[in-house]
Amino acid sequence: LSFGHVPRVGDSFCGGGSIPFEAARIGCEAYASDLNPVAGLLTWASLNLLGGGEKIHRDVSRAQHEVFAATDRQIYDWGIEHNARGERAEAFLYCVEVKPEGCDYYIPLPPSWVISEKFRIVALWKQVPGSDRLKPEVTEVSETEFKLFKAKKGATVANSRVLDPFNPDRSWSVEGLRGPSGLRRWTNDDVLPHPDDVFQERLYCIRWSKKVVRNGRPKLERRYAAPEKSDIAREEQALSLLRERFSDWQRKGFIPSKQIASGYNTDQPVRERGWTHWHHLFTPRQLLVHGAVAEQFASMDNGSVETRVASFLTVAMLANWDSKLCIWNTNLAKSGGIGAFEQTFANQALNTLFNFGSRGLQGLDGFKLSRLQGSEAGGDAQVLDARDNSKDVDMWITDPPYADAVNYHELGDFFLA
Secondary structure (H helix, E strand, C coil), X not given: CCCCCCCEEEECCCCCCHHHHHHHHCCCEEEECCCCHHHHHHHHHHHHHHCCCHHHHHHHHHHHHHHHHHHHHHHHHHCCCECCCCCEEEEEEEEEEECCCCCCCCEECCCCCEEEXXXXXXXXXXXXXXXXXXXXXXXXXXXXXXXXXXXXXCCCEECCEEECCCCCCCEEEHHHHXXXXXXXXXXXXXXXXCCCCCCEEEEEEEEEEEEEEECCXXXXXXXXXXXXXXXXXXXXXXXXXXXXXXXXXXHHCCCCCCECCCCCCCHHHHHHHCCXXXXXXXXXXXXHHHHHHHHHHHCCCCCCHHHHHHHHHHHHHHHHHCCCCCXXXXXXXXXXXXXXXXXCCCCCCCCCCCEEEEECHHHCHHHCCCCCCCCCCCCCCCCCCCCCCCCCCCEEECCCCHHHCCCHHHHHHHHHC
């Protein structure tokens, strides 16, 4: 009544599309624009997936279920997540290690060796005669001992310095370890550090789970353990499977192939780890699983536009929640304190970590677009010149320019890649 026609609402910097979606949901005509193509995709998805109606919801949900079921069968056949005890891996924890000048062994670097607060699980390290690699031991400790670990007992990196775990009088500057010329720049073919790189990566803990029946009720039992020889063999199997598919998957877009463009945020992984391509932010296991999911989506016959967009967003969510930039939170409330991963962009930056992890496929299942809801809003997305002012809109909604604080144009490349 106020406008004499259906109100037209515009959002000049639409981001994830919440304002256009809500405007359409209450019956307005919605217009939106953004310079970031990721934002354009998200807004289209808000209108056409969330607001797409029951049929689209069913089609997308069915396609995602089929893709994850097929990937689950593939992973079982590959044998990279299951052990001989009938357990399946939920989480793989890795750490960076270095061998400073004058030190006879590689020092694993996490700032804390607490793994799970609920179960008081920590990692200990022991020297192995004749080896320059320390051996991890994952164990439960007493409450008194656990308080010491929470207070950083055994930490091997603090205040940007590497600490010798067996000689408290020795330490080295992390920046000094990188050297005056910086680190070796990784190439596209690299998926692991070279043997002579300053920073190495290793698996030090796996959380296993197994379904059992206790007192007539099904229960999921969990176990934290240091990797055994069979676990290392599964790591090598994942690496071998990835190498067999690497070039083909990059060519088809199933895994990233783009270089990291220089910028305020994007220079950080290059400077701190030597990573030059977006796929360097993922372990071989992560690339293999994400690529397998993407391949299954691509193999769907006669997939609708909505289903294809849902597949893009699903793979992007897997990347966000399963990269080498995901913090291991030892007491995340929603995990019940057993330990869980944060997302890559928990603080809107590309922070490299000294310990990180990889989810098993079952830990990724929750990132499907499984909660689609909303009215049939509908919408159209066009690639236009932002200076085109051909649309008359009753009400424009905008927000402050975040780019001074967060470089979205750089961080968005993570998802585009």
